[in-house]
Amino acid sequence: MVTSLLMVLPLIVSLVYKEDCYISFLISMGVSLAIGFTLMVFCKTEDRVIYAKEGFVIVALSWLCMSAVGALPFVLSGEIPSYIDAFFETVSGFTTTGASILDDVEMLSHGTLFWRSFTHWVGGMGVLVFIMAIIPASTDRSIHILRAEVPGPIVGKLVPKMRDTAIILYLIYIVLTVIEIVMLLLGGMPLFDSLVHSFGTAGTGGFGIKSDSIASYSPYLQWVITVFMMIFGVNFNLYYLLLTKKIKSVFRSEELWTYIGIGLVSTAVIAFNIRDMYSSLSETVRISSFQVATIVTTTGYATADFNLWPDLSKTILLLLMFIGSCAGSTAGGFKISRVIMLFKMIKREIKSLIHPRAVGVVRFEGKKVDDPVLKSLSAYFAIYVACFIGIFLLISFDGYDILTNFSASAACFNNIGPGLGAVGPAANYAGYSVFSKFVLSVAMLLGRLEIYPILFFMSRAAWSKK
Secondary structure: OHHHHHOHHHHHHHHHOOOOOHHHHHHHHHHHHHHHHHHHHHOOOOOOOOOHHHHHHHHHHHHHHHHHHHOHHHHHHOOOOOHHHHHHHHHHHHOOOOOOOOOOHHHOOHHHHHHHHHHHHHHHHOHHHHHHHHOOOOOHHHHHHHHHHOOOOOOOOOOOOHHHHHHHHHHHHHHHHHHHHHHHHHOOOOHHHHHHHHHHHHOOOOOOOOOOOOOOOOHHHHHHHHHHHHHHOOOHHHHHHHHOOOHHHHHOOHHHHHHHHHHHHHHHHHHHHOHHHOOOHHHHHHHHHHHHHHHHOOOOOOOOOHHHOOHHHHHHHHHHHHHOOOOOOOOOOOOHHHHHHHHHHHHHHHHHHHOOOOOOOOEEOOEEOOHHHHHHHHHHHHHHHHHHHHHHHHHHHHOOOHHHHHHHHHHHHOOOOOOOHHHOOOOOOOOOOHHHHHHHHHHHHHHHOOOHHHHHHOOHHHHOOO
16 A cells, blocks of 8 residues: 555656656556555454564565566556566566666656656665654564664664654655755756656665666766765664764774775776776776776666676676675665674684684674674575575576676676676666566565565465464
8 A cells, every 4th residue: 555655756747747657657556555455454463463473474575565566557558568577677676676677768758767766765775664664553573574674684773662763764864865866956967867866876776767877967966976875875873873973983883994995995996997998087987986886885877888897897896796785774785794794703713723722702893793693694694695596597597698697696686787798787687588587586575685584485484373
């Protein structure tokens, strides 16, 4: 029912531009409301307490249903006639991936383009976090929903009440989005373009409205989007600490400094590597920094076809696809906090081989990391690798080269969008089979919800009454 209400905005946009696609939004809203109302009337339960099990199932099923219903406007308008293509595009939108099957995005109507980018903004912070922010009935047990939906290894409440945490997160999200819209407008970008690109940047999604993504916009606008991509890749807890004037805690953040360091070093190396491909130093730095920001934050916008860059630059970008940004941000990937803790675990194990009796302690952000957390991290890493291998193998039946399939798996699983080879920034995913598109859609959901909710949803334990 909330999904149908979210369609009001693209409906208004299509009416403003006098486009026929408003009919598809009206029908989709009617279908969605009818299904939601029917479920509310006939599917009631006496026990409404949400435990971890319920949290996983609620999140997984909600995202699947949102994507299934959200695809209807594309199909009904005839702009994406194939339902599996529309489902792929919608999942890519809600999961903030930005992978597309469209050959010519500029042929879409304004209403459809708005809906396509708005799904990024909704999925960025999480639609269930949004629901918790607006529904007074949210309880402290709703933390299980937040943990299942918000990316990162450690998710907690900013304030004692769960609903207040959701409200704080969304207020920060809205304010940052509005600031970016204003900055883009000041640079001469049209209002519609400013809105959809801000939605894509805030959700770190990357759906563009032009065939060349961001390349045709001015250097100022490209720098604004670069900066805001990096801003939305930061843990939102740090913004809350800034608001509460705990500035020292922010500057002591190990994850934040690692995130900034990775961005600066990657930009410098790539800029040096591609220095002969562009006319000036400023252009080289701007293009390299934009591509680093868009990949490390898993946004997916582009100002250059990095598929044509030297192998060193492409390798760095491929590695950044896996690393991702900070936990608690709207970005995807493995997360920098996990990478830091994994390296510290490796360091501890090497020390224990040299000094078997020594007691090794792993510290992160100045605090000791308990063994159960480290054990959970090791398990997540193993499952992460296993899922990636499975996705890579399943889509290999389509006959694309190894680089294309590897980067497509990485780009969808880590919610990035463009890959390398046949799915580079100047290409799309239209050539994959129906089966592979379904596999990649599941990969996007696995990556956005960080594996466990989807895997648990598909297990027998999720539906057992025990």
